[in-house]
Amino acid sequence: MSKNIALRVEELLSKMTVREKIGQLNQPETPLPNELDAFFESVRKGEVGSILMSVGATAGNDKQGAISNDFYNEIQRIAVEESPNGIPVLFGRDVIHGHHTVYPIPLAMAASFNDKLVEECYSDIAQEASNESIHWTFTPMLDLARDPRWGRIIEGTGEDPYVGAQVAKAVVKGLQGDDLSQDGKIVACAKHYIGYGAAEGGRDYHRTEISDYSLFNYYLPAFRAAVKAGVKTVMSSFNDVNGQPVTSSSYYLDEVLRGKLGFDGFVVSDYDAIIQLKKQGVAADNATCAEFALNAGLDMDMHDKCYIDNLEKLIEDGKVSMETLDEAVRRVLTVKMEKGLFEKPYCERKEYNKEAHLKNAEEIALESMVLLKNDNNVLPLKKDATISLVGTYAQERRSHLGSWCIDGKEEDVKTLCDALREVSTGKVWYSKGTELGWDSSLVNSYAADVVVLALGESWSTTGEARAVSDISLPKEQIELIKKIKLSGKKMVGLVFCGRPIAMQEISQYLDAIIYCWHSGTKATDAAAKLLFGEVSPSGRLPATLPRLATHIPLYYNITSSGRPVDCYYNENPAKCYVDSIPTPCYPFGFGLTYTQFKYDDLKVDCDKISLEDIKNGKKFKVTVVLENIGDFDAKETVQLYLRTPVAKWMRPLRELKAYNKVFMKKGTSQVVTFEIGFDELGYYDPQGNYTLEKGIREIYVGENCLTENKIEITVC
Numbered sequence: 001m002s003k004n005i006a007l008r009v010e011e012l013l014s015k016m017t018v019r020e021k022i023g024q025l026n027q028p029e030t031p032l033p034n035e036l037d038a039f040f041e042s043v044r045k046g047e048v049g050s051i052l053m054s055v056g057a058t059a060g061n062d063k064q065g066a067i068s069n070d071f072y073n074e075i076q077r078i079a080v081e082e083s084p085n086g087i088p089v090l091f092g093r094d095v096i097h098g099h100h101t102v103y104p105i106p107l108a109m110a111a112s113f114n115d116k117l118v119e120e121c122y123s124d125i126a127q128e129a130s131n132e133s134i135h136w137t138f139t140p141m142l143d144l145a146r147d148p149r150w151g152r153i154i155e156g157t158g159e160d161p162y163v164g165a166q167v168a169k170a171v172v173k174g175l176q177g178d179d180l181s182q183d184g185k186i187v188a189c190a191k192h193y194i195g196y197g198a199a200e201g202g203r204d205y206h207r208t209e210i211s212d213y214s215l216f217n218y219y220l221p222a223f224r225a226a227v228k229a230g231v232k233t234v235m236s237s238f239n240d241v242n243g244q245p246v247t248s249s250s251y252y253l254d255e256v257l258r259g260k261l262g263f264d265g266f267v268v269s270d271y272d273a274i275i276q277l278k279k280q281g282v283a284a285d286n287a288t289c290a291e292f293a294l295n296a297g298l299d300m301d302m303h304d305k306c307y308i309d310n311l312e313k314l315i316e317d318g319k320v321s322m323e324t325l326d327e328a329v330r331r332v333l334t335v336k337m338e339k340g341l342f343e344k345p346y347c348e349r350k351e352y353n354k355e356a357h358l359k360n361a362e363e364i365a366l367e368s369m370v371l372l373k374n375d376n377n378v379l380p381l382k383k384d385a386t387i388s389l390v391g392t393y394a395q396e397r398r399s400h401l402g403s404w405c406i407d408g409k410e411e412d413v414k415t416l417c418d419a420l421r422e423v424s425t426g427k428v429w430y431s432k433g434t435e436l437g438w439d440s441s442l443v444n445s446y447a448a449d450v451v452v453l454a455l456g457e458s459w460s461t462t463g464e465a466r467a468v469s470d471i472s473l474p475k476e477q478i479e480l481i482k483k484i485k486l487s488g489k490k491m492v493g494l495v496f497c498g499r500p501i502a503m504q505e506i507s508q509y510l511d512a513i514i515y516c517w518h519s520g521t522k523a524t525d526a527a528a529k530l531l532f533g534e535v536s537p538s539g540r541l542p543a544t545l546p547r548l549a550t551h552i553p554l555y556y557n558i559t560s561s562g563r564p565v566d567c568y569y570n571e572n573p574a575k576c577y578v579d580s581i582p583t584p585c586y587p588f589g590f591g592l593t594y595t596q597f598k599y600d601d602l603k604v605d606c607d608k609i610s611l612e613d614i615k616n617g618k619k620f621k622v623t624v625v626l627e628n629i630g631d632f633d634a635k636e637t638v639q640l641y642l643r644t645p646v647a648k649w650m651r652p653l654r655e656l657k658a659y660n661k662v663f664m665k666k667g668t669s670q671v672v673t674f675e676i677g678f679d680e681l682g683y684y685d686p687q688g689n690y691t692l693e694k695g696i697r698e699i700y701v702g703e704n705c706l707t708e709n710k711i712e713i714t715v716c
């Protein structure tokens with residue numbers, strides 16, 4: 001924070017009444033028409049610090065009104081011209097993976113393994129959002145998730161802390177830029193802090209048990225990265241961790257977030273979370289909820305009015321100190337000043353290049369989709385092939401936009417059928433297909449050269465409060481696949497899903513599969529380009545796809561078991577489940593291309609390095625020679641995994657520590673280099689201290705987490 005801002009904040013703070021201070025911590029939602037007069041009056045009194053620009057507890061699931069700049073500018077005018085100290089209001093909306101242009105769901109964007117492109121997309125998103133009065137958005141969502149039943153897995157980056165950290169940095173940089181006060185930049189919010197993704201059974205809002213060792217090594221790294229990237233706000237999560245609601249936990253909010261991670265922005269509660277402390281059974285009344293939350297370090301109250309209704313009395317009674325209140329207000333005012341709201345409180349529309357945004361949306365959709373299977377090179381399809389296109393998702397628009405898409409329009413999405421017909425020079429026969437009895441799908445498939453099945457799940461089974469108990473594809477779709485198989489034709493499955501699903505059954509019937517996710521406005525254009533080979537697929541799985549729904553949780557970065565079970569890496573069913581093969585259907589980091597890459601000559605530039613040197617910043621180089629030996633130009637994501645076979649605390653069998661996505665023309669080769677040092681070689685002990693030990697490190701470099709391409713180095 002600049003000195004200037006700090007001084008201005010203190011000056012302002014010294015002029016504010018207690019009521020106005022509390023007002024800065026109050027975030028009501030957009031008023032309904034019948035509430036307008038009263039609402040304007042509270043703005044006039046300085047009782048509204050921020051507005052949540054939506055209505056309802058699960059804005060990602062329900063239709064929201066379009067934004068009117070005139071309306072928000074009028075609110076701002078009242079705040080600036082008529083409230084006692086003229087403090088502008090901070091407007092916040094959930095712009096999770098796109099505003100008008102919709103990009104793939106965040107889980108899919110993580111599959112692109114292209115941080116630079118993710119950053120560019122979020123810069124586009126900030127530009128569109130800031131054009132419509134939005135100063136602040138509640139993204140990135142950084143909840144590590146290992147249970148795909150959880151509907152909100154779509155909003156995060158999957159099962160890996162390193163991917164989470166890379167995406168966190170990219171999103172924060174894209175949204176906030178280097179200077180938040182610039183036009184087109186908005187405040188980011190890292191959420192949901194902390195452990196929300198560990199909800200038991202994938203049941204939304206449920207309890208979590210997270211040891212401190214797991215907390216520091218798995219759940220916190222993405223938040224740590226966001227803080228390091230300068231994220232200005234953090235949203236606390238609904239859940240409890242080990243019996244302690246995060247909303248009222250000074251351990252998680254103050255000690256860990258501010259103390260250990262060094263966060264210096266403000267914390268906003270999740271929607272109504274403060275008042276929910278009563279339901280969670282740690283407070284008996286609203287006043288106690290407010291007391292516990294503010295004293296724990298939670299600065300802004302989203303929606304439930306607990307602060308505005310109770311803090312004055314709590315201050316009078318000495319249950320909350322004036323210093324605590326001032327500190328929270330100071331943090332909020334600082335962010336407002338850093339955003340430049342005092343200089344430019346009103347929204348003015350700026351021209352932006354919509355075509356460029358659509359181009360990025362298509363590019364990231366192309367890079368996010370994952371080719372899982374391609375037996376006998378069924379793909380890419382010939383452009384003049386006759387295609388039997390089957391399945392309801394061939395005519396679907398809304399689901400491609402995914403959950404948490406408030407301002408995108410389904411009319412902007414092409415159906416898959418239209419998108420294929422645009423690229424194809426042959427015939428595309430569409431039939432919805434039924435699982436039983438006669439319909440044209442089977443006849444079409446007999447007569448066609450190839451079948452494309454449009455499979456998936458609806459957006460409305462994903463997102464907040466949308467957990468499912470079974471992550472298999474619906475039975476009807478499996479039956480449809482079986483029926484079409486009777487045609488004897490090669491079958492290509494496009495899977496439009498928001499979460500990882502169980503793949504074994506469908507995998508056995510399909511010759512080729514592209515996992516297309518819910519990929520936004522340009523989803524179907526991207527799918528068509530990949531199908532016809534205009535671009536070679538390059539997405540990689542940020543979350544494991546299990547064989548069976550009953551195998552979850554299944555994630556790659558497990559520690560070794562004492563008896564050599566290690567289910568993820570060991571095919572022997574007798575050593576894990578007696579009734580099924582426990583290994584993933586498609587492991588973390590997996591994804592094929594239309595070409596073939598050869599990895600050769602893995603090297604480290606030294607076989608020993610001293611602990612002291614590493615602590616002093618020395619790095620060593622790992623190199624591998626990569627050759628495109630196939631027939632297509634393509635991108636490969638070279639992945640580097642680490643294993644520390646002996647350490648004080650058990651370390652995972654593999655942990656991703658670096659990746660590099662490279663484009664290579666067919667027939668070319670190049671040396672891919674990684675630099676490894678302090679940040680990669682250590683881990684956190686349960687007290688949150690970063691620990692670096694002497695000993696061997698195994699370094700694996702390859703195309704996914706199962707690679708056996710290994711080299712060792714000793715830290716001495």
Ligand code: BGC
Binds near residue numbers: 054191
């Ligand atoms: C969600 C948050 C969201 C907030 C505001 C809550 O229900 O958990 O992710 O930002 O609502 O819409």
